[in-house]
Amino acid sequence: MKSNGLFFILVLFLTISCKDSSQKETPVIDIVEETRTKEEVLIERKEKGIAKFYKRSVNRKGDTLLPYIPQDSVEVFFTRYGKEHPETIVRMTTSFGDIEMELFKETPLYRASFLFLINNGYFDETVVHRAVKGFIVQAGNSDNMITAQKKGSAGNYQLPMQILPGVQHSYGTLSSAKYWENNPENWHNPFDFFISLRATDHLDGEHTIFGRVIKGMKVAEAISKVETDSRDWPKNDIYIEMSVVN
Known part of the structure; x- marks a missing residue:
């Protein structure tokens, strides 16, 4: 009887130990996953997949x-x-001087896209391609083949329009360009931007305003006064360099 009692105690001890062990081995991730929706998990996986897969490419010339x-x-x-x-702060450097701009956090896709293009060197070899005194200075394009290749390599992606309540085109606002024809969904061109030199009511509700100039409007004004052709393209190329400040 004594040996049977010891055997019973031993079995009971092993049973309790197994229960404790199984409880300790429960993966923490299962507990965490229960507090997240399936959609959130799928989005995170897609984000990680995109970040890992999409890398910079090189053309035949090595650009x-x-x-x-x-x-x-x-x-x-x-x-x-x-x-x-x-x-949120970026700088446009030209032969006329520097222009510093603040990117609005309220237009997150536009801010991120602009930073992405700067960080990946898209704006290298691009120019001010439209200058209209007292109206706008537009940049981010060029007639160089490399510019078209860069757009194409990125898939010529577009951004959905985002109009901020109460924000209107005025002196120093930074806006995204778009195609006015055959564009019923109002997709915006992330590669092309313009700085307003005055209030332009007819553009309100049509173009996404995603930032403002905080320093260098005199530079923008000087650029707007240069001699241009019939398309408002400066006759002497004004190349730009874009950099992230902070």
């Missing part, structure tokens, strides 16, 4: 191009990119 961004991944990609790059 570095842009990562390819499929249109259906634009929102996910730039939402993640914006989280990783919180900067």
Whole structure:
């Protein structure tokens, strides 16, 4: 009887130990996953997949191009990119001087896209391609083949229009360009931007305003006065360099 009692105690001890062990081995991830929706988990996986897959490409001449961004991944990609790059101040350097701009946090996709293009060297070799005194200075394009190749390598992605309540085109606002014809959904061109030199009511509600000039409007005014051709393209190229300040 004594040996049977010891055997019973031993079995009971092993049973309790197994229960404790199984409880300790419960994966923490299972507990965490229960507090997240299936959609949140899928979005995170897609974000990580995009960040890992989309790398910069190179053309035949060895020029570095842009990562390819499929249109259906634009929102996910730039939402993640914006989280990783919180900067809001950028600088445009020209032969006329520097212009510093603040990017609005309220237009997150536009801020992230602009930073992405700067960080990946898109604006290298681009110029001020429209200058109208007392109206706008527009930049981000050129007639160089490399510019078209960079856009193409990125998939010529577009951004959905985002109009901020109460924000209107005025002196120093920074806006995104768009195609006015055959564009019923009002997609905006992220590669092309303009600085307003006055209030332009007819552009309100038509173009996304995603920033403002905080320093260098005299430079913008000087550029707007240069001699241009019939398309308002400056006769002497004004190349720009873009950099992230902070």
